Amino acid sequence: MKRSYFKALLALLAIVGSFNLSSAQEQKTVQKLVKLPLREGGYDSFLALMRINIEQSRKEEGNISFTLFGKDDSYTVYLVERYNSEEAWNNHEESVYARSTEGIAPAATMNMLHETTLNEIAEIPAEATKDVAAEENTQNIIVWFTTKPDTRTAFIEAMSKAILKARNAEGNLGYNIYQNAENANEFIVIERWKNPEVHQTHLQNDYSLQLNKDLEGLLTEDPKFKREVLKNISE
Structure with a gap:
């Protein structure tokens, strides 16, 4: 009976160990x-x-x-x-x-x-961008945000709420946020929209207006001065 119990225990530990190893090796x-x-x-x-x-x-x-x-x-x-x-x-x-x-x-x-x-960012994993025809007039935005050291967590929470809603907005092709690997307080947002019109609608949606309020006091400078509006020239 004891031998069976120990065999079962060893098998369980092996499973747990294998799971932990797999998690540790996650790329x-x-x-x-x-x-x-x-x-x-x-x-x-x-x-x-x-x-x-x-x-x-x-x-x-x-x-x-x-x-x-x-x-x-x-x-x-x-x-x-x-x-x-x-x-x-x-x-x-x-x-x-x-x-x-x-x-x-x-x-x-x-x-x-x-x-x-x-x-x-673990709280806001990046998602794949939707494909569109090359001739479409897409609107692409890159914005740099720099937080104060003690407001980084609040910034991530605010962005998490807004990004989840923006990704479901009409005309959104992708909305990802990343953290600078060499500066934990710097973040880069890359937005992609089907055209300028849907992007303007996004800016007036309740979640965008709320985000503007939530970011007050969290940043070292106004992000509108570190913002690029671009077109896709890959093809």
Whole structure:
């Protein structure tokens, strides 16, 4: 009887241990936001090569998304990359097309490339962006938020309530928030909307107006001064 009891106990411990090991080995996603101020003369050639990089990278097994944003009146572009693990990211970095893009980057960007590594937030996991036709006039927003050290938790709570509602709003294609891996008080929101009109409607919804109130006193500066309205130029 005792022997059966101990066998059962050992089996249970093995199951628990296996579960804990699996949880410990759970892979973290990798996110990068890259700001690239391009030279006017190198813009077209860099864009053509980057689009090849994007097309091929999206086919990689570990790729979640790969998007390039820009503006009509600027030669600065923003690249947002997501991979499902560090291993997948490293494999991508070794690819021929990624290396080709990096090869011309110093000349095209005047050596002013700025890369931010981003972490997902446990309370607000990132979701996949909905696909739309390339010719649609999507509205894409990147906003930088910096909280005071003692208001970080309140900020995450406020954003969590608003983001869950925004994701269900008409015309929303994606709404994710990330934390700067090197600055726990800095957050980056990436919103994607079907067109400017649905984005304006979103800004007037009750949850957006409430978010504005909830953020009062939590930030070191007004986020409207650290906000970019962009278009998708991946294709």
